Amino acid sequence: MLEIKCPYCGKRSQNEFSYGGDASVKRPQLGKETSDKEWNDFVYFRNNPRGKHSELWHHVAGCRQWFKVLRNTATHEIFKTSKISEEL
Amino acid sequence: MPQNLRLDKVGYINRDKKISFKFNGKKYFGYEGDTLASALLANGIHLIGRSFKYHRPRGFTGAGVDEPNAHVQLYSGAKTEPNVIATTVELVEGLVATSQNCWPSVSFDFGAINNLLNKFFPAGFYYKTFMWPKNFWYKIYEPIIRKAAGLGVAPLKPDPDRYEHKFEYCDVLIVGSGPSGLAGALAAAKNGARVILAEDKPRFGGSLLTDEVTIGNKKGKDWVDETISQLKSMPNVIVKNRSQVFGYYDHNMMVMSERTKDHVENSTEFTPRQKLWYIRAKEVIVSTGSIERPLVFGNNDRPGIMLASAAKEYMKVYGVLVGKKPIIFTNNDSAYDTAIEFKKNGIDPLVVDIRTNSESSVVQEAKNLNINIKFSHGIVNSKGYLRVNSATVGKLNDDRSGYESLENISCDCICVSGNWTPTVHLSSQSGNKLKFDEKINAFIPSKSRQNESTIGSANGSFTLKKSLEDGFSKGYELSNKITAKNIKGTTPTSNERNYAQHDKFWCMPLPKNKYYKRCVDFQNDVYVSDIELAVREGFRSIEHVKRYTTLGMATDQGKTSNLNGLQLVSNIENKIVPEVGHTTFRPPYTPVTIGAIVGREVGKHYRPTRKSPMHEWHEQNNAVFVDAGLWVRPRYYKQENETLLEAAKREATNVRKNVGVCDVTSLGKIDIKGPDCAEFLNRIYTNAWMKLPVGKARYGVMLREDGIVFDDGTTTRISENHFHMTTTTAQAVNVLAHLEYYLQVVWPELSVNVLSTTEQWAGAALAGPNSRNLLNKLFPEIDVSNEAIPFMGYKEANLFGVPARIFRISFSGELAYEINVESGYGIFMWEKIIELGKEMNIEPYGTEALSTLRIEMGHVAGSEIDGRVISSDLSLEGMLSKKKDFIGKRSLNREAFINPNREKIVGVVPLDKKSMIPEGSHLVSDNKASLPNPKLGHISASCWSVEYNNPFSLAILKDGKNKIGEKLYAVSPLKNKSIEVEIVSSHYVDPKGERVRS
Structure with missing residues (x-):
């Protein structure tokens, strides 16, 4: 079980959190014309790197804040966590 | 029966307390502090079970968790526990143990015929033999093999029994209380760290x-005790103590099982049997x-053959002699x-040493004690069916490919030592890549990946x-x-025997024309030949x-066999062991x-139960x-001998x-605030939501980004910047997380806050033509007319002193209202409704009637919003x-979503107007x-329409709207039913929706 540092609450066990996917995904702006490819990439395509991965986590059993985590997908090492508004 | 195998004064058992126990139906005695193994050995019993595959007689090999053979079944009935290692069972009064995998008894086992036929059962035998005919595997082969x-x-x-979970945090966890562990614990503790020291055995000290x-x-x-x-x-x-750290998980999460009951004589049913510790x-x-x-x-x-x-x-x-005529067979010092210990206790051992000197x-020291040593010799074979009684000892020839001479020596036990394997399981689980140490011929940890340090042997x-040095310094x-802190102690001086280099030779060759079985993995019956x-x-x-x-796949995970197996493979292939590598160490260690x-999360504690404040009333x-997610909801209120269907009708x-209340x-419920x-x-x-006036509710549908319908519900504008959203029971948690995601991650510029208020409000739905009359009685001070509270209207009012919210929304398709009060007043509200509704023949209704009402109205719910449909499938395209x-809008022009033949929601009525469609x-x-019969659609929900008094179902049907009036078949192979049906509109009752607006 991972130990994740919520930027608001501090270190907590993984079972307080839920995983929220790739943090680098940017939703196309509302009302803006998007090509099929652009939209397809946004909805379906994700990188699946072995190694560093910036991702979203949600502190569901805590402060209910979404935040960013830089994690090694192979070793589970967590390098850094940050608020959504901060650079990771 | 006492055989004088118990030594006087030696050992740490309590000779003042005799303990009786039963093994295979016979009563024996041991002492407090014994294990089941030591007590059996003190009674001269070596034969304890039969091997897995060939049913060969087996005895004790070790004295701890490494034991591959000595499995027993403890007790009987609900308390029975299989596959317990006798060497780890502490003796308690009344212990009952029986041998496993033998019939009719451990000394005469019918299954041993497998041993005589073993030529026909080599490795891979099952894979090769039971390939055909294909369907024989499930019906014939597997059951027989499983039994044997x-x-x-x-x-x-x-x-x-009860089991507890415990969570703990510490600075330094030390696993094992041998010399290095004790030294490490002492040094860390003295320097102010929060320390946990865990020892698997009842006694601390390990090798000390x-x-x-x-x-x-x-x-x-004495140093250990102090x-x-x-x-x-x-x-x-x-x-x-009695605490096995069995798993090393991510981020230094260690899991340890502590035995808290089995060794205690006066335990109660409330004493937890074990505690599972999660230690960070x-x-x-x-x-x-x-x-x-x-x-x-x-x-x-x-x-009779065991580790030295x-x-x-x-x-x-334990003060127990495992034999009186021992042979010690070794390749190291x-x-x-062991030999010296035998000698000191008056027993003459013979040492057979592979090395030349x-x-x-x-x-x-052994020579000085006149212990008989045969160098350059090895044991070739042993004899004695149920217990070893002699050994064939051979003088190895120079290249160790065979023997110069053989002799037969009688004995009653053979104590073997092929050198030592570091217990690297936890280190390896932590992600440490092991390296092969040529000097000790075994794997040791190399570079730690987590905060893990392995020390000692x-x-x-x-x-x-x-x-000691490593322990104190680490x-x-x-x-x-x-x-x-800098509180540094000094490492105490120590005295020990010195030991010379071991010999890497460990697998004895077969003499010419002899084909003895040489066992590598005792528990799984894997032999050199395999x-x-x-x-x-x-x-x-x-x-x-x-x-x-x-090899190594049994419950002991190959603690004694893995390395020998690796060495054998490397010998055969002429490779060095590190090239062969090792198999993965996985938790649990034992x-x-x-x-x-599972801990306490059993039965109804498996997950939390959510109950409404009116739950007790429902019970009474x-x-x-019925379970609805975590919630427990009334399905129906049973009268006399009613069936579910009768009650729902x-x-x-x-x-x-009349009027019903649900x-x-x-x-x-989600409270939404902000400009x-x-x-x-x-x-x-x-x-559209921008123009929703204050005091009005609106039905809404949410999509996922891929265009699939996510959830639906009504949202009410309480005031300019304050909304009250309702979601389905099932999706409440997901919808909140969804809203939080968009507010925090995607559109942080929006000034909005969301908060779940599901448990803060108790809700009662009043539905039926009399509901307005009832509302009038509940709120006599306000105007409840159609003009004052129109369909989708909202009003705050006073329920006999209790602040209440009135929503005119309807799931049943009838004139209906939903009243919310703070949870604490839920039962007050409910009882008032029942009391004042009596004259209008009010009846409470459960989820079954609720479903009936919504199905015949064609309202969609979770069974239609199943993660596969888009708005137009549910005839909700008007809401886009x-x-x-x-x-999700951008996804809606996907090719598959604009296909005119997509499945659509329709109604289904059986032609016989009698058969309920599964x-x-x-x-x-x-x-x-x-078969396969092309599927045109499926039945999503069924009910008995009370409006028309015949069965009615909703279905998702390919090109459904164009099939209205057609006749199809609803088939359920599961229920063995085939029903001829007519496709009708999904809005079976009041298609124009006049009632809700009346």
């Missing part, structure tokens, strides 16, 4: 319990010691300790001096990192050899009782409940005719705004067509 091969019998009743050493002029055991009492007196230290340690010291390897020779698996260290432990800890102090350091170094066969048949990867031969993993009024009819507390609320809802929902963008039935055009 196997271990104990699993209990059939629920476990009556059996080794002839002194530390700081004290005997090893150190433990010192540690126990420190407030920053938790000291735990900043640093972990792995000081788990090492396990002796067996030597491999002909018939090396007979009862185990024989020593039985003598020194450590076994001489050894000059160490311990061998000299687990790290390949076999001297006491080095173990304990200081790690604690210093955490506490930044591994040779696997390599010959082309298995190269050690992981493949493991799976083909089952078997863990399922009950301990004969409600039959009665309750639904009463709603259509507990809707479980509906998800950008309307804009936010406009983006979340498919329809063309003027604005919203979540939910999940497939709609097909020809019920006699050959």
Whole structure:
């Protein structure tokens, strides 16, 4: 079980959190014309790197804040966590 | 029966307390402090079970968790536990143990015929033989094989014991209380770290319990006792025996099972049997010691053949002689300790040593004691069916390919030592890549990936001096990192025997024309010939050899066999061991009782139960409940001998005719506040929200980004910047997370806050033509007319002093209202409704009637919003705004979504107007067509329409709207039904929606 540092609450066990996917995904702006490819990439395509991965986590059993985590997908090492508004 | 195998004064057992126990139906005695194994050995019993595959007689091999053979079944009935290792069972009064995998008895086992036929059962036998005919496997082969091969019998009743979970944090966790672990714990604790010391056995000390050493002029055991009492007196230290750290997980999460009941005589039913500790340690010291390897020779698996260290432990800890005519067979010096111990207790051992000589102090000591040593010799074979009675000893020729001479020597036990294997399981689980140490011929940890440090013999350091030094320095170094303190003690002086280099030779060759079985993995019956066969048949990867031969796959995880197996493969392939590699070490290190993993989360505690504030009233009024996620909701209120269907019809009819009340507390409720609320809802929902007036509710549908319908519900504008959203019971949690995601991650510029208020409001739905009259009685002060509270209207009012919210929304299709009050007033509201509704024949209705009412109205719910449908499939395309963008809109022009033949929601009525159509039935055009019969759609929900008094179902049907009026078949192979049906509109009752607006 991972130990994740919520930027608001501090270190907590993984079972307080839920995983929220790739943090680098940017939703196309509302009302803006998007090509099929652009939209397809946004909805379906994700990188699946072995190694560093910036991702979203949600502190569901805590402060209910979404935040960013830089994690090694192979070793589970967590390098850094940050608020959504901060650079990771 | 006492055989005088118990030594006087030696050992740590309590001779003042005699304990009786039963083994295979016979009564025996032992002492407090014995294990089941030591007590049986003291009674001269070596034969304890039969091997897995060939049913060969088996005895004790070890004295701890490394034991591969001595499995027993404890007790009977619900309390029974199979596959327990006798060497780890503490003796308690009344213990009952039986042998496993034998019939009719352990000494005469019918299954042993497999042993005579063993030529026909080599590795891979099952794979090769039972390939055909294909369907024979399930019906014939597998049941027979399962019966013949196997271990104990699993209990059939629920476990009556309790198990607890505990969470703990510490600076340094030390696993193992041998010399290095104790030194590490002491140093870290003295330097101010929060320390947990965990020992698997009942007694602390590890090798210090059996080794002839002194530390700081004290005997090893005395130093242990003193150190433990010192540690126990420190407030920053938790000291735990009977506690096995079995798993090393991510981020230094260690899991430990503590045995808290089985050894206690006066326990109650409330005493937890085991505690599972989840320990988050900043640093972990792995000081788990090492396990002796067996030597491999002909018939090396007979009862009476055991590890030399185990024989020593039985003598020194339990005062038990494992035999009176022992042969010690070794390739190293450590076994001489055992020989010397026998000699000191008046028994003459014979030492058979593979090496040509050894000059160490311990061998000299043995020589001085006139112990008979045969160098350059090895044991070739053993004899004696149920217990070893002699050994064939051979003088090895120069290249060790055979023997110069053979002789037969009688004995009653053989104590073997093939050198020591560091217990690297936890280190390896932590991600440490192991390296092969040529000097000790075994794997040791190399670079730590987590905060893990392995010391002592687990790290390949076999001297006491080095173990103590490493322990003290590691304990200081790690604690210093955490506490930044500098309290450094000195390592005490120590005295020990010195030991010379071992010989790498460990597998005895077969004499000419002899084909003795030489066992490598005792528990899984894997022999040298099996591994040779696997390599010959082309298995190269050690992981493949493991799976083909089952080497190391038993419950002992190959603690004594893995390395010998690796060495054998490397010998055959002419490779060095590190090239062969090792198989993966996975948790748990020792078997863990399922009950301990589950803890208290059993039965109704498996998950939390959510109840509405009106739950007790429902109970008192004969409600039959149903699970809705975590919620428990009334399904129907049973009257006399009603069936579910009869009750649902009665309750639904009463709603259509009079008025009914339904507990809707479980509906998800989300409070939404902030100046950008309307804009936010406009983006979340498919329809328009900007112009919703205060005091009005609106139905909305949410999509996922991929265009699939996510959830639906009504949202009410309480005030300009305050909305109240309802979700389905099932999706409440997900919708909240969804809203939070968009507000925090995607559109942080929107000034909106969301909060779940599901549990803050109790909800009651009033539905039926009389509901307005009832509302008038409940709120006599306000105007409840159609003009004052129109359809989708909202009003705050006073329910006899209790603030209430009135929503005019309807799920039943009738004139209906939903009243919310603060949860604490829920029961007050409910009882008032029932009291004042009596004259209008009010009846409560449950989820079954609720479904009936919504199905015949064609309202969609979870069974239609199943994660596969888009708005137009549910005839909700009118709710898709063309003027604005919203979540998922861009996906709606996908090719598959604009296909005109998509499935659509329709109604289905059986032609006979009698047959209920099973939910999940497939709609097909020809019920006699050959399989696979093309599926046109499926039945999503079924009810008995109280309006028309015949069955009615909703279905999702391909090109459904164009099929209205057609006749199809609803087939359910599961229920063995085929029903001819007519497709109708999904709006079966009041298609124009006049009632809700009346």
